[in-house]
Amino acid sequence: MNATLLDHHVLGPALPRAPYDHPFRAEFRAWLREHATGEPEPLDQDARFEFRRRWHHTMAGGGWTGLHWPVEYGGRGADPVLQFMYYEELALARAPEPVNTPGLILLGPTLMAHGSDLLKRAFLPGILSGGQMWCQGFSEPDSGSDLASLRTRAELDGDDWVVTGQKTWTTFGQYADFCFVLARTEPGSARHHGLSMLICSLDQPNVTVHPIQQISGDAEFCEIFFEGARVPRDWVLGEAGQGWQVAMTLFQFERGDQGYTDHARLLVRLLDCERVLGEAGDLPPERVRAAREELRRLWVRCQELRLLNYRGTLLAAAGRSLGAVGSMTNLVWGELEKDLGSLQAEVAGARGLVLGRADTHHRLASRAASIYSGTSEIQRNIISERLLGLPR
Amino acid sequence: MNATLLDHHVLGPALPRAPYDHPFRAEFRAWLREHATGEPEPLDQDARFEFRRRWHHTMAGGGWTGLHWPVEYGGRGADPVLQFMYYEELALARAPEPVNTPGLILLGPTLMAHGSDLLKRAFLPGILSGGQMWCQGFSEPDSGSDLASLRTRAELDGDDWVVTGQKTWTTFGQYADFCFVLARTEPGSARHHGLSMLICSLDQPNVTVHPIQQISGDAEFCEIFFEGARVPRDWVLGEAGQGWQVAMTLFQFERGDQGYTDHARLLVRLLDCERVLGEAGDLPPERVRAAREELRRLWVRCQELRLLNYRGTLLAAAGRSLGAVGSMTNLVWGELEKDLGSLQAEVAGARGLVLGRADTHHRLASRAASIYSGTSEIQRNIISERLLGLPR
Amino acid sequence: MITDPLTSDDHLEIGAIVGDFTQRVFSSDRVREAAAGAPGFDELAWKQMVELGWSGLGVPAVAGGAELGVFVQCIVHRELGARLAPSPYLATAAFAATALDELADPELSGGLLAAIAGEPTLLALVLGHGRGWSSAPSPLVTATRSGAGWVLDGAVPLVPDAARAQRLIVVAAIDERNWGLFRVDAKGVSHPVRTVDSTRAFGDLLLRETPAVALHRETFDRARIDGLVDRLAVFLAAEMVGAAIACLNQTLDYLRTRRQFGRPIGSFQALKHRCADLAVGLTTAQELVFAAAETADTGDAAALALFAPLALARAGEVLKRTSEEGIQLHGGVGFTDEFDIGRYYKRALADLEILSGPATAYARMDAVRRGWPA
Amino acid sequence: MITDPLTSDDHLEIGAIVGDFTQRVFSSDRVREAAAGAPGFDELAWKQMVELGWSGLGVPAVAGGAELGVFVQCIVHRELGARLAPSPYLATAAFAATALDELADPELSGGLLAAIAGEPTLLALVLGHGRGWSSAPSPLVTATRSGAGWVLDGAVPLVPDAARAQRLIVVAAIDERNWGLFRVDAKGVSHPVRTVDSTRAFGDLLLRETPAVALHRETFDRARIDGLVDRLAVFLAAEMVGAAIACLNQTLDYLRTRRQFGRPIGSFQALKHRCADLAVGLTTAQELVFAAAETADTGDAAALALFAPLALARAGEVLKRTSEEGIQLHGGVGFTDEFDIGRYYKRALADLEILSGPATAYARMDAVRRGWPA
Numbered sequence A, B: 001m002n003a004t005l006l007d008h009h010v011l012g013p014a015l016p017r018a019p020y021d022h023p024f025r026a027e028f029r030a031w032l033r034e035h036a037t038g039e040p041e042p043l044d045q046d047a048r049f050e051f052r053r054r055w056h057h058t059m060a061g062g063g064w065t066g067l068h069w070p071v072e073y074g075g076r077g078a079d080p081v082l083q084f085m086y087y088e089e090l091a092l093a094r095a096p097e098p099v100n101t102p103g104l105i106l107l108g109p110t111l112m113a114h115g116s117d118l119l120k121r122a123f124l125p126g127i128l129s130g131g132q133m134w135c136q137g138f139s140e141p142d143s144g145s146d147l148a149s150l151r152t153r154a155e156l157d158g159d160d161w162v163v164t165g166q167k168t169w170t171t172f173g174q175y176a177d178f179c180f181v182l183a184r185t186e187p188g189s190a191r192h193h194g195l196s197m198l199i200c201s202l203d204q205p206n207v208t209v210h211p212i213q214q215i216s217g218d219a220e221f222c223e224i225f226f227e228g229a230r231v232p233r234d235w236v237l238g239e240a241g242q243g244w245q246v247a248m249t250l251f252q253f254e255r256g257d258q259g260y261t262d263h264a265r266l267l268v269r270l271l272d273c274e275r276v277l278g279e280a281g282d283l284p285p286e287r288v289r290a291a292r293e294e295l296r297r298l299w300v301r302c303q304e305l306r307l308l309n310y311r312g313t314l315l316a317a318a319g320r321s322l323g324a325v326g327s328m329t330n331l332v333w334g335e336l337e338k339d340l341g342s343l344q345a346e347v348a349g350a351r352g353l354v355l356g357r358a359d360t361h362h363r364l365a366s367r368a369a370s371i372y373s374g375t376s377e378i379q380r381n382i383i384s385e386r387l388l389g390l391p392r
Numbered sequence C, D: 001m002i003t004d005p006l007t008s009d010d011h012l013e014i015g016a017i018v019g020d021f022t023q024r025v026f027s028s029d030r031v032r033e034a035a036a037g038a039p040g041f042d043e044l045a046w047k048q049m050v051e052l053g054w055s056g057l058g059v060p061a062v063a064g065g066a067e068l069g070v071f072v073q074c075i076v077h078r079e080l081g082a083r084l085a086p087s088p089y090l091a092t093a094a095f096a097a098t099a100l101d102e103l104a105d106p107e108l109s110g111g112l113l114a115a116i117a118g119e120p121t122l123l124a125l126v127l128g129h130g131r132g133w134s135s136a137p138s139p140l141v142t143a144t145r146s147g148a149g150w151v152l153d154g155a156v157p158l159v160p161d162a163a164r165a166q167r168l169i170v171v172a173a174i175d176e177r178n179w180g181l182f183r184v185d186a187k188g189v190s191h192p193v194r195t196v197d198s199t200r201a202f203g204d205l206l207l208r209e210t211p212a213v214a215l216h217r218e219t220f221d222r223a224r225i226d227g228l229v230d231r232l233a234v235f236l237a238a239e240m241v242g243a244a245i246a247c248l249n250q251t252l253d254y255l256r257t258r259r260q261f262g263r264p265i266g267s268f269q270a271l272k273h274r275c276a277d278l279a280v281g282l283t284t285a286q287e288l289v290f291a292a293a294e295t296a297d298t299g300d301a302a303a304l305a306l307f308a309p310l311a312l313a314r315a316g317e318v319l320k321r322t323s324e325e326g327i328q329l330h331g332g333v334g335f336t337d338e339f340d341i342g343r344y345y346k347r348a349l350a351d352l353e354i355l356s357g358p359a360t361a362y363a364r365m366d367a368v369r370r371g372w373p374a
Helices: A003-011 A025-033 A045-061 A080-092 A101-114 A117-129 A243-278 A285-317 A325-348 A349-353 A357-367 A377-389 B003-013 B023-033 B045-062 B081-093 B101-114 B115-129 B243-278 B285-317 B327-344 B350-353 B358-368 B376-385 C011-025 C028-037 C043-051 C070-082 C091-104 C104-120 C222-257 C269-298 C301-329 C329-335 C341-354 C357-369 D008-024 D028-036 D045-053 D071-083 D088-102 D105-116 D221-257 D269-298 D301-329 D331-335 D341-354 D355-370
Strands: A134-137 A153-157 A160-171 A176-185 A195-201 A208-214 A221-232 B134-137 B153-157 B161-170 B178-183 B197-199 B207-212 B221-232 C124-129 C142-148 C149-159 C167-173 C179-185 C190-192 C203-214 D123-128 D140-145 D147-158 D167-173 D178-185 D190-192 D203-214
Touching: A003 A080, A003 D301, A025 A080, A025 A243, A025 A377, A045 A117, A045 B285, A080 A243, A080 A285, A101 A117, A101 A134, A101 A176, A101 A243, A117 B221, A134 A160, A134 A221, A153 A176, A160 A176, A160 A195, A160 A243, A176 A221, A176 A243, A195 A221, A195 A243, A221 C203, A243 A285, A243 A325, A285 A325, A285 D269, A285 D301, A325 A349, A325 A357, A325 A377, A325 B153, A325 D269, A349 A357, A349 C149, A349 C341, A357 C341, A377 C269, A377 D269, B003 B081, B003 B243, B003 C301, B023 B081, B081 B243, B081 B285, B101 B115, B101 B134, B101 B178, B134 B161, B134 B221, B153 B178, B161 B178, B161 B197, B161 B207, B178 B221, B178 B243, B197 B221, B197 B243, B243 B285, B243 B327, B285 B327, B285 C269, B285 C301, B285 C357, B327 B358, B327 B376, B327 C269, B350 B358, B350 D341, B358 D341, B376 C269, B376 D269, C011 C043, C011 C070, C070 C222, C070 C269, C091 C104, C091 C124, C091 C167, C091 C179, C091 C222, C091 D178, C124 C149, C124 C222, C142 C203, C149 C167, C149 C179, C149 C190, C167 C203, C179 C222, C222 C269, C222 C301, C222 C341, C222 C357, C269 C301, C269 D269, C301 C329, C301 C341, C301 C357, C341 C357, D008 D045, D008 D071, D028 D203, D045 D071, D071 D088, D071 D221, D071 D269, D088 D105, D088 D123, D088 D147, D088 D167, D088 D178, D088 D221, D123 D147, D123 D221, D140 D203, D147 D178, D167 D203, D178 D221, D221 D269, D221 D301, D221 D341, D221 D355, D269 D301, D301 D331, D301 D341, D301 D355, D331 D341, D341 D355
Parallel strands: A134 A176, B134 B178, C124 C167, C142 C167, D123 D167, D140 D167
Antiparallel strands: A153 A160, A160 A221, A176 A195, A208 A221, B153 B161, B161 B221, B178 B197, B207 B221, C142 C149, C149 C203, C167 C179, C179 C203, C190 C203, D140 D147, D147 D203, D167 D178, D178 D203, D190 D203
8 A cells, every 4th residue: 555645645645855765753753653552532631631631651761752943952953744644643653642741842942042041951851851840831821812901920038039920821830840931020110021931830829729620520721820830030031121031932932833743643533433424324314414524624724724724834944033933833723623523523423422421521621722822812812803904 | 187186295394274175275375376477587677677567556456465465455455375475476477577566565555554645545555556656765885885974965855855865775676667775864962862764766867876787687676866856845654754764664664564474485496407407418427416415405494484484473363572583584585595506407408508597697696685685784784782781 | 672462461471471480490400400401491390380370272172172273372481591591392282282182083182182181191293204395205204004003214314302392293195196194102203302402302203114003084195294393393493582681681681790901891892793683583583483483373374484484583693603603792601600601502593493493494484485486 | 805815015016007907998997898899809919918018827837928927917807807807808817818828839839829918919719628627428529630631510609719710729528538629710710609798799600621730749639628628717717706896896885875765775774784794705715716827836736626616616606696687776777788797797798608617618627536546
């Protein structure tokens, strides 16, 4: 059987600049064949995180984490096109999802851009190896989509910042060792001014992490309460008071990377749906027909997401700004993730209601996709104002 | 063949309070069988209007116009349920579309409510017979959806109002003898205050009617320029200065009636699509399949429109306010009309592009449906604010 | 709020009484509490409903019921749906009672119907031909004569409330063309399944030469089963439309209250327009449901055969969409367990499976339309 | 505006040159003027394009062309689409030239290709197997030997630009499995049809023992025709995506300018969100088109067989939706002939028929995917 045709079938038509016969794919695929078992992730969240953490260690052992990090920081200095192929290959191998992405994707690169040598030496190695897990502290209860209205404050007390406030929607905060916290450090300042980006250890008595129960049964997000938490004075990214600019740098990494992984994992799941539909189940014929139609529509949408990710990759490779491609990727991905979650459970028929099944779980969990990384509504605001120039 | 089943097939399941075996349907159907030829309407607009005007005279001759008008004004005093069945039967008979609806539906009833005896005597008989055609003068170039910002003004000069300004989107203004014009009659007044509803003859030198060319080739709407047009002092509906209230009365009639006719005509056209699809055409099988799916969706939406119309009918019959049902009807109808226009041309395949065909014409003409009687956007504003109580 | 299809004083009064009761008895806290244990229903509430006579609303007067018809029952279903009431009302008072009334010999079923009207009995209906208007060629449950009685064989997944029912009313195939209605004891044949929706006690059914009592006097054909499903669909659709109304109301409340960027988020036009579209879908779905209910009461089976699948399909689609949009419009809190909106979504998913949902309903609609002269 | 898939300096320069030319030559007034006469194209503009060498962009160098490939041609198509240019470029320089290049014997077709590259010649391509990747079982045009030559028979409705072409290049069936490429004189066999789109000279084709010259050396099968249509689809998709970009831009201009309720209507969030959705659809469709173009140039036929139908389907859907929404967002003036937006809608309708549109493209996509290992 022609291996390239197989790739075509799963991921879609070959992209001219990320071909299936690229030597990087061959190298990584060989490593994955040896190390990735394809074993499904556990449904229990704690077990699932452990499962992923172990995989992270395996990857780190092979030198396959932080692929895009410069060689001097332990990475491979991979360009965006290699990263694109890297994530496609991970998905094809049905490898566990990555952990510590807040560290690898967001904080690491931001540290490299804005961090002092001290901070870089202290934190970059642990991010790469997965020895230290990271989480982000941006959103607050009253500033969901309006980040500049945040209220968490930090004041200098001797050699420490003392942090008081509440963060929310912090992904996997319960498993994290450190949190990067955006806080108001200039009393009386407003909106984007007077903020600082602090690195806060969560292993201290003045921090409480409270997981938020989701409709899926997971608690992927946490509230974190800082009640006089202490941060060493020089654990600030960039200058104190320049936190907004640092955050903007950081968000650029978020928009840029996230997409790389998504279309390929979605396409692999879509393939699973196709297989289930091909088997003789007890779904009535009219529902099989409707599911096949939906499957085709989702395949087309996955290809669109794939090309958005590819465009983002090429822009990044050319050192050009992503513009609103990031918001588009986010929007397209979030809506697609939900619809694929629905289809996966739909092809299981009534069984897709039963607790303890992956499809049941995914359908419920997917409802968060168009919300947690910036709602679809916020993305549409950004696209219409920044890209299309429509008035506020 | 069971006649009731035929009705079921075309119009949908029988509605409990407007059954297919109702004696009114039988009576009207008998008359229609004798007088309605089912001949398709001409595509040329002037010929089409003439065709409809002739049908109006035929209907008036049989006493079938102004069905809902009180007997004292020449109507039959029909309640809304009879009207509902009346329009369904007209559609089933493939009778021409009604003309002079601005007179019959809007101005007539408004005259009965707010007009002086003089005005009623002067105008009601001509509306009913179709001897005098009417049009409305509300929208202006700079107040499309924001009626209260209108600029047309009228000043008393002796025994006449002198009207100056421009109206637009006046349906079939080129065929009309009279226009009811909303104008500002109190200089310096603002928004809803100081307006009056005047009856203006279009047969005078100071009025110019300019048809607006549409993408369909039709010119169903006109701009009307009033450059010192004269209106006798007492040709005012209601009190001078109370024009907004009169207009609101009038609009209530608009929302209420319009719907009665629409679902049935749409369902008859949908039946035609079904027939075309059933014949062996040169549409490829995948397009036939897609068209059949769309046909089913549109049939369901027609049933929904039908039930909205039915609800409006029952509310009107109970003397209760329509609330936002009018806006819903408008919204659902406008979107449906467009999609049906598209399907009708789609089932003809490439032939649906050829000029001089009814399906080609309808598709283009239908694009106006969600705009001219209050855009879909305005209807959604109304529904969300007035019905759902969401803040402005 | 959206236009209410209830117009007569009688109906409005019934609606108000039912609304008062459900608001009190099925408060969010009590519903969550009931669900925290085994999935299923609030037994005390069920007793109260029976005492109020509601379980017998659709039961013939000869069997001690009120015989008020489908429309009135739908008023109750709508309120139960709005509250996500954990109640055997649908399974027992609607599904089982209707099957008994439609397909059973009154002499054989009289006791069961009387029990439904008079005691807090728990029955579940098993559709052994497949879910909804299933066109599945081979039956899920077959009945075979065994001595003087019958035995049933087959497996049916996820039967609503079967996990806690005492007795099951089963539609089973006798031969290729004939079907019968049977009664079996639930014990040992019904196995609880935990689903996303904790307000119904779904059970997997496994019948192996299970002794059964025939309830029909004459056997019946597939068309009769489809006619039965038409009636069941109206009840379920009424629950779904009630749930969708509650979803929209809770979402509107949130939009009016929650502020972002210095304004209530309900003042953002994009959200308003989406709510308007939801309201239109909900209004028309509700009109379909109550037109179907009224049609069921007038006895126009030809019209019901179209209205019922239309109502089920649209109510299902509307509830799914309204709950999905409800979650989205709640933003971050929408997908947490703190607000109730996610529970409506879960109930929507379950309700969509009970009679196999919109695709199956549209297939029925198409089949009925094809049967008419073209 | 939306992200441009043109990134290299060469491509950007070509884009700028073409954009300058089309903006000047195909102004709204000139396009309306050209359309006011017979439907079809602006002859003077066509002469200028030939002089600039654009008609030979895809023609092999041996025949005097520039042989720059599909991607560069798509840059031209995009601009022509944006201007609704009344031009035989699609029919002659893209469709006919590609068919000749792909399916004809170079010795027999060299003159025609040289003419395309060097003179303002007018050709049209007739797909005698059906529109697009048609799966129609019986061919529309058949070829029969007649003495030393051939005659063609058949009828093909609405062939783009056939009404004004001098010669027709015809794909015709020789027998059940073999097809050939033929040349016929357009005179007497092509009959003009007035359609909603006045920018193309559609013609109905009626062939009755019409003398034809065979251009192929070897006959070919259906798979080769599908491969040809893959290439044609990319050109047409590029025109559609160009038209959609212009639609969106004109709509955005209107929304920024037009005021209602004291604000520019472009500040209303519901309209903004709809524009955002249009922009996303347009961006992804354009990416598909240029990925398809790049793939055509790399010669990866397997990838093109998927990218081409994807690009055609999505470009078609996006142009239709953008022009429909464009009309709606223009409000009252949207459906009048005063603004250009309605002309884009009409062009969309016509473009959707040229290769039979999205449904047919998706059928091709499915067929290609089914052919792969599962």
